[in-house]
Amino acid sequence: MRTALISLTAAVALLAGCATQNTVLVATGTVIGVEIGQNPTTGMYNAKLGYDRAEFALVPTTNRYTPDVLVELKYNGIFSTGPESGIYQRLAVGTVAVTQPGAMAMFLRDSSGNISSNTVAALKSLASVPTVNTATTSSLVSIAVAYKNAPDKTPWNDVAKANGYQSFAFFLIDTNLTPEKISAVSSGLKSANLIQ
Amino acid sequence: MTQVVKINLLEIVDAAQAIQDACDVREAAGLGLRGCFESGGELILIFQGDLKTGG
Numbered sequence: 001m002r003t004a005l006i007s008l009t010a011a012v013a014l015l016a017g018c019a020t021q022n023t024v025l026v027a028t029g030t031v032i033g034v035e036i037g038q039n040p041t042t043g044m045y046n047a048k049l050g051y052d053r054a055e056f057a058l059v060p061t062t063n064r065y066t067p068d069v070l071v072e073l074k075y076n077g078i079f080s081t082g083p084e085s086g087i088y089q090r091l092a093v094g095t096v097a098v099t100q101p102g103a104m105a106m107f108l109r110d111s112s113g114n115i116s117s118n119t120v121a122a123l124k125s126l127a128s129v130p131t132v133n134t135a136t137t138s139s140l141v142s143i144a145v146a147y148k149n150a151p152d153k154t155p156w157n158d159v160a161k162a163n164g165y166q167s168f169a170f171f172l173i174d175t176n177l178t179p180e181k182i183s184a185v186s187s188g189l190k191s192a193n194l195i196q
Numbered sequence: 197m198t199q200v201v202k203i204n205l206l207e208i209v210d211a212a213q214a215i216q217d218a219c220d221v222r223e224a225a226g227l228g229l230r231g232c233f234e235s236g237g238e239l240i241l242i243f244q245g246d247l248k249t250g251g
Contacts, residue, residue: 062241080232090219116198119199128200129200129201129202130205131202131203131204131207131238132201132202132207132218134203134207134214134217134218137214137217137218138213138214138217140217140221141217141220141221143225144220144221144223145220145224146224147224148223148224148248149226153248153249157249167247168225168249169224169225169226169248170225170247171248172221172222172224172225173199173221173222173227173243173247174227175199175201
């Protein structure tokens with residue numbers, strides 16, 4: 001029986017990043033635990049959620065197998081009877097599970113367990129999202145860094161608005177950017193002495 | 197806000213650099229990388245955050 005005992009806080013932990021050759025070390029200051037096991041006969045995984053006083057745990061592995069586990073726990077006043085109490089858990093186990101789109105969708109929920117309407121709209125439109133031109137994005141990096149470090153965003157927004165954008169941030173995240181658009185905005189930024 | 201970005205893995209030479217550039221540009225705009233996965237030869241990056249529009 002391959003068993004892993006994991007203690008963690010309300011955060012995502014990708015255990016593969018903490019692996020040594022034969023064990024996985026998970027160290028946090030929490031008392032919530034997840035026990036993950038794999039039936040060697042059927043290959044099926046099972047998991048138990050409970051409490052443990054351990055502050056850290058060594059997760060044994062065999063045959064140099066490092067468990068692929070993606071876990072998030074949210075702990076809210078577990079001993080309270082109010083509506084806010086309880087444990088929120090997201091768990092993906094196995095190489096396929098931690099990389100497949102379904103797991104990604106699961107972790108897109110916010111801390112209340114809801115997926116915002118904006119997120120739903122983004123996922124629904126996934127098929128129609130254009131692929132970005134990476135060369136175009138690369139040419140934007142220096143401008144983006146300059147904008148990020150600028151103490152006053154107002155002149156940057158003015159240049160963006162002059163080129164049809166709601167703000168400079170909307171210009172930066174425009175997935176339909178063309179070299180011509182970037183050139184036009186760059187010219188405006190140079191005229192305003194915002195970039196060289 | 198949430199923004200989904202697709203990168204065609206077949207069209208790029210340096211995937212790590214492409215991802216880094218996409219993250220740098222969106223970080224400046226106020227969006228952080230929430231997660232990513234590969235689907236059909238495309239890398240799907242999901243960014244979330246509040247756009248920086250003020251000083």
